[in-house]
């Protein structure tokens with residue numbers, strides 16, 4: 001596990017800015033998802049959504065180590081990745097409501113947000129479905145010498161998909177700048193990962209000669225430090241990495257998964273929320289290091305909350321795409 | 333429908349009952365798939381089965397569709413009768429080598445020596461606001477391949493009887509359930525019954541036009557038939573129930589009788605089930621037809637998420653009604 005060792009630097013202005021930005025992003029994801037749940041319960045959102053609450057430190061810690069032009073691929077639980085990479089909440093909400101102002105003109109919805117402007121190659125509703133895409137983006141980067149790094153986010157459920165092993169082998173053979181980020185939140189849908197995952201997770205990377213590391217996914221500073229190391233390595237042409245982030249989803253597999261006690265206890269959920277909350281942990285550190293005070297952090301939360309509220313209002317008021325849109329964009 | 337059919341079950345209950353009865357009857361029958369045990373699948377179709385039959389026969393798998401479908405093939409060849417659960421029909425793409433190159437060909441390639449008595453259960457159907465990777469109807473792909481049988485029930489009664497037949501069949505059978513129909517209720521007798529493959533069911537008798545429909549489109553077509561009746565058009569609604577084997581005779585006979593036919597299916601129109609059935613009717617009833625056979629399928633686009641867009645991609649009772657009215661030359 002990595003700890004932040006550059007403490008002397010953390011007080012420099014840029015470091016203060018960085019951790020406040022990090023805090024803000026994590027709060028943004030949390031409050032964004034709060035609104036999503038609200039939209040669902042008020043029957044304003046078509047279909048379902050998979051919330052990222054509890055896992056914020058992973059997306060934010062990693063994307064903070066990326067350049068705006070670096071690539072990511074995301075998953076069905078993708079809102080956090082998209083926001084961490086710089087997506088704007090109003091267009092995301094619009095997409096979740098199927099509105100024309102959404103990132104995909106309403107055609108994609110919650111599970112398919114894509115945005116070339118922020119290097120987001122797309123969220124994917126096929127488990128493991130984006131592993132090839134991310135690795136292919138890394139191939140482009142190497143061939144075209146652009147220096148971009150590709151980060152492939154996936155849940156531990158994707159460890160079951162053979163395509164992951166095919167592309168990790170290729171990435172290692174061709175020394176591609178790709179980082180496979182496995183977000184182990186302990187459950188696939190309704191099954192504990194230990195029932196579906198044999199052997200050692202990190203060994204899946206090392207078997208191919210892919211540099212493999214594990215990190216506490218609730219500690220954003222640790223995630224960021226190790227991500228920075230792996231990203232730098234990849235950018236220098238030293239090859240792919242596999243980063244296991246141990247984390248937890250606070251809510252159901254999707255917004256409709258309310259009664260969860262048949263697969264995990266309330267007590268377990270409570271323990272993660274109270275003892276290992278990534279936002280609370282960062283707040284405590286910011287205050288103890290005197291990088292922020294409680295009032296300042298509350299002000300950030302209030303601001304972000306207002307921002308989310310107006311983003312939702314924008315999305316609700318936005319028009320649906322015209323029906324003639326349905327046949328557009330099938331081919332380029 | 334038999335007289336004794338008093339009891340009502342939902343489509344999901346009918347599927348579950350078929351599985352439970354077959355598992356009681358034959359200890360070789362087992363189920364595997366993602367979240368099939370305690371969770372009973374996301375649609376809760378299999379709820380209660382692991383409690384009755386245990387984790388040796390209702391097996392939760394990792395998210396490894398290619399792997400466990402291939403294991404289904406191997407297990408079927410060697411003494412089990414697996415029912416492989418593929419949560420969404422969209423994930424069939426991940427099983428395609430196992431289904432198309434392995435399951436479908438083993439019997440033939442081995443000169444009739446090995447058999448693959450397995451069932452792959454999966455879903456089809458749009459309008460659940462699930463977007464392009466969770467809404468497809470890919471049954472035509474499987475219907476295209478020699479060696480596979482493809483079942484598409486449209487009622488709880490048919491679902492139960494056809495699934496029991498599927499499990500007893502000596503061949504790989506792909507069983508499609510429209511996820512929008514799981515809560516549909518209908519009569520299902522308590523007594524044991526099975527429904528043979530390749531026998532179409534006339535869901536509604538009519539004189540003026542034949543509407544052939546599959547899966548949930550049967551329900552939609554029945555709705556359209558009601559609307560047509562109001563303007564004096566008597567529609568016959570026929571459900572082939574299996575796209576392979578296909579009951580060509582019943583379809584052709586009906587089209588000969590009514591002299592007009594349309595085919596409605598939720599798969600893509602292009603190169604799809606509607607094309608095949610329309611050509612069967614056109615060839616078999618050509619001299620009795622007064623109009624070209626009309627086809628209606630999903631619009632040729634990935635299924636969009638946005639509700640107003642998604643809703644126009646699939647046939648509705650209204651669009652079927654309009655098309656049938658036009659085909660009958662009624663204003």
Ligand SMILES: Cc1ncc(C[n+]2csc(CCOP(=O)(O)OP(=O)(O)O)c2C)c(N)n1
Nearest residue numbers: 077125126127155156157158187188189423
């Ligand atoms: C290939 C494939 N199989 C099954 C599913 C259905 N499904 C959606 S999410 C999910 C669980 C994913 O678990 P994990 O990868 O750990 O991500 P998490 O939901 O825990 O974030 C499953 C089985 C799918 N979307 N794609």
